[in-house]
Amino acid sequence: MSADDRDMPAPPVEGATAAGEIDNGPFAARQQAITTQKAIQQMTGADIWLKALQSFVSLGIADTLDDDEFRTSDDLAKVCQADPQMMDRFLHAMHAYGVMTTDERGRYGLTPLGQDLRPGAAMWAALGVITSPLWQRAGASLAATICTGRPHALNGEATPYPLVAADPGLAGMFATFMSSRTIGLATALAARDFSGTRVADLGGGDGTLLSTILAGDQRLTGILIERTDVAARAATRFAERGLAGRVDVIADDIFADTCPPADVVIAASVLHNWDDASNLRFLSNARQALEKGGPDAELWLVETLLPGPGIHTSGIDLDLRMMTLFAGGRERTLPQYQELLTQAGLTLIGDESLPGGFTLMIAITGSD
Ligand SMILES: C[S@@+](CC[C@H](N)C(=O)[O-])C[C@H]1O[C@@H](n2cnc3c(N)ncnc32)[C@H](O)[C@@H]1O
CATH class of the missing domain: 3.40.50.150 (Vaccinia Virus protein VP39)
Known part of the structure; x- marks a missing residue:
């Protein structure tokens, strides 16, 4: 829950107040502001997500890993000829996106979604x-x-x-x-x-x-x-x-x-x-x-x-x-x-x- 969400009263259904009339007051304006903020986050998120997937493919990360193999971030950076710190941040993001997973030693492996980003896959x-x-x-x-x-x-x-x-x-x-x-x-x-x-x-x-x-x-x-x-x-x-x-x-x-x-x-x-x-x-x-x-x-x-x-x-x-x-x-x-x-x-x-x-x-x- 965000700070803004916590401050909000429970939203009325479809912009109507509890009494049933349409709410055109400050509450509606505030709702609209939050909706716009969320929409902007979704839009920018979708844009960078797509670019991250394209980068994942062009870096060839999925090609370097077998289905049940795990490698360190440094190792993957070396194989993909990437900057180690940037690669570490990128893999952190790909983990959050559900493309990669980690083992108990913090090494990275592919999720089924990551495997599906190999050339030829769905x-x-x-x-x-x-x-x-x-x-x-x-x-x-x-x-x-x-x-x-x-x-x-x-x-x-x-x-x-x-x-x-x-x-x-x-x-x-x-x-x-x-x-x-x-x-x-x-x-x-x-x-x-x-x-x-x-x-x-x-x-x-x-x-x-x-x-x-x-x-x-x-x-x-x-x-x-x-x-x-x-x-x-x-x-x-x-x-x-x-x-x-x-x-x-x-x-x-x-x-x-x-x-x-x-x-x-x-x-x-x-x-x-x-x-x-x-x-x-x-x-x-x-x-x-x-x-x-x-x-x-x-x-x-x-x-x-x-x-x-x-x-x-x-x-x-x-x-x-x-x-x-x-x-x-x-x-x-x-x-x-x-x-x-x-x-x-x-x-x-x-x-x-x-x-x-x-x-x-x-x-x-x-x-x-
Ligand atoms: C959206 S795809 C669906 C393919 C398949 N039915 C499926 O669900 O995976 C539409 C298919 O119609 C075929 N198609 C389009 N125009 C056609 C035509 N005039 N004669 C024969 N096949 C055609 C396309 O080649 C394409 O494979």
Whole structure:
């Protein structure tokens, strides 16, 4: 508790006094000052945290330590060719950030988060993507995007995907980043009951989700449709997991009417990249694949929902990200997805929360 917090009376709910009327007096002004102070701390903290993570990666600290190895600060300074005192202060901060831990002799080792900052790991990839010139350019043009109604960093493309594909380093990091977002929900989806045996994952990325589902149930076969460059990554993943014989990897456009019949069609983090018109085309194609599938065929949409007014969730941050990187891409509320499904001749029959802040929306063909 800070000194300011101690001085404060218990805050009234939502700016209202105990008697219920709105408090416009000095109390409200004081609350506002504290809120601003906290916001400034959060903002400056987030900025230096990101820079610290980038420095941790560029100093190569995680590369010098095995998972269960501990080394002194002086030792790490020597290996990383750093000033010993600066390194000691930096490691103290990385310990506080949960990136490093210490043993009983005060030597430093990596936490699981620190291990995830090794080249090729999930946090390293996410950091690499969001600090890449493309993502940074897109974020910096948010105000221009708000004024003109279109993203400014895409060189005329509708999505960043062609630009990502043209940069193999960024493409690799993006695939790992997406895969790490998907692993938690993949396990949850694989545990569900599957009616029928054919599972199609449209825009299925590097196959993290579909390979987890197929590995969990020998009866199932899969179809994955992706852009050519990403389809090649998925084919490699299926081969590595011994699943190549049970899955058709199709390098094609998800908006082409080419999905074979399926009992379950999955689209995870796909619809939020597109405008309503594109999504209606996509959903109509998915409906046709389901109609050619079994009588109990289902569409499984996975998205991060936009919360109600005044509520901050990752859906809010993602919506701004979509604004800067996708022409027409946006997060939506559950009623907005329901409306899209209805327009495409599908009916939402259920929704449930998944790990990672995602929501599963289940739809069937036909209308109520
Ligand atoms: C946000 S990622 C989600 C990937 C995966 N479903 C997941 O949850 O990890 C969207 C995916 O859609 C793919 N995609 C975008 N446009 C596409 C198109 N026109 N045809 C096929 N795939 C496309 C991208 O390559 C990307 O892998």
